Amino acid sequence: MKNNRLLKNKTLIVGCGRLGCSIANECCSEGKNVMAVDFNEDCFAGLSNKFSGYTFVGDVTDLSVLEEAYIASAKEIIITTGDDNVNLFVAYVARKIYDVPNIYVRLDDPNNAALIQGLKIKAIYPFELSFDKFNLIRGGSK
Amino acid sequence: MKIVICGGNHAADFIIKTFKGHQHQLIVINSSREAARYLTKVNQIPVFHGDYWRKYVLEDAHVEGADIFVALGYKDCDNFVACLSAKKLFGVKKCICIVNNPKNVDIFRELGVDSVISSTQMLAYSILSEASLENLIKAVSLEDDKIVMTEIIIKENYEIAHKKIMDISFPKTGNISCIYRQPNVIIPNGSTLILPKDKLAFVSTPQNQKEIINFIQRVRKN
Incomplete structure (x- = not known):
């Protein structure tokens, strides 16, 4: 499974909802080598016409699907499926089995932060972002 | 607990x-x-x-x-x-x-x-072990399949029947752990006699299982 000799130059997007697709589009426009994976083929409709990467349909909790999507040669992986547990699992696999240099994950439950502590996994918490933004706009209108 | x-x-x-x-x-x-x-x-x-x-x-x-x-x-x-x-x-x-x-x-x-x-x-392992061994052999895996315990019935025409364990040069890769001879269970030593219809249980690694089964099932030539 491990192959450190491979050139790590790919950007892997796991979960292509609104966020995943937007990031995939942006990465493409930056000229990155993008691989997008989702179990639902319809999700790829969110990719723009200019998207020039590859798409893979499959269950990301199955390692063979991630392997097909070149996880072993990923420079960065962005995990944005709708299920926190799937996101955590993929992040762990990316860190402990394939040692992907940059791992970004979306987690709905901020309590999950404790589970990725010390693993060099960068997390986004939509709850915290919304809460901060709410406080900001309310504070602004006072 | x-x-x-x-x-x-x-x-x-x-x-x-x-x-x-x-x-x-x-x-x-x-x-x-x-x-x-x-x-x-x-x-x-x-x-x-x-x-x-x-x-x-x-x-x-x-x-x-x-x-x-x-x-x-x-x-x-x-x-x-x-x-x-x-x-x-x-x-x-x-x-x-x-x-x-x-x-x-x-x-x-x-x-x-x-x-x-x-x-x-x-299920897959179970199918595999059922398929690869004959009916009269039962196998149990221990320690995540690193050890197997195999049970085998001795037949009259086997070379090792009617012999003492010390005389049969049993393969060193396995160990006879017990012999079931109705209604007794015998914990064997070198001088234990192996008889037909005995149920012999031995432990080994999965790699050596086949070799030991072949050894036990060798048929006497005469």
Whole structure:
């Protein structure tokens, strides 16, 4: 499974909802080598016409699907499926089995932060972002 | 022992029944309301209803310091995160989880779950051992298939029948652990005589199993 000799130059997007697709589009426009994976083929409709990467349909909790999507040669992986547990699992696999240099994950439950502590996994918490933004706009209108 | 049982329906029911009343403290959590109700009703014990992979549910159920944590849910990732939380946040000593996808057995182990069970994998091994051996041989795997215990019935025409163990130069890669000769169980030593119809049980590694079976089943030439 491990192959450190491979050139790590790919950007892997796991979960292509609104966020995943937007990031995939942006990465493409930056000229990155993008691989997008989702179990639902319809999700790829969110990719723009200019998207020039590859798409893979499959269950990301199955390692063979991630392997097909070149996880072993990923420079960065962005995990944005709708299920926190799937996101955590993929992040762990990316860190402990394939040692992907940059791992970004979306987690709905901020309590999950404790589970990725010390693993060099960068997390986004939509709850915290919304809460901060709410406080900001309310504070602004006072 | 403090045992936490998460998820599962019939599997949870069976485990609760096995351990209930044996001076074990059972904590049962289920994410399905119907399953939680059913388990409470048939076993007369409190069942927490909640997502057992969430920190606050595990906190409410007081799983901290449990000896064994078992995750029996249908989704592999839910079980994985539950075991991870139990271990990392609540200092649970040992985690066991079941997986639907047999490929996850090795991966979950590598990611820190103590014991991973896949019924599909077990079925495959069982088919394999049934298919590769004759009917009169039974095999049991121990220690994650690193050791096998094989049971074999001695026939009249085998070379080793009517001989003492010290005279047959049994392969060094295995060990005869007991002989079942109705109605007795004999723990053999060098001078034990092997007789037809004996059930001979030996332990070995899976790699050497075939070689030893071939040795035992060698037919006398005369």
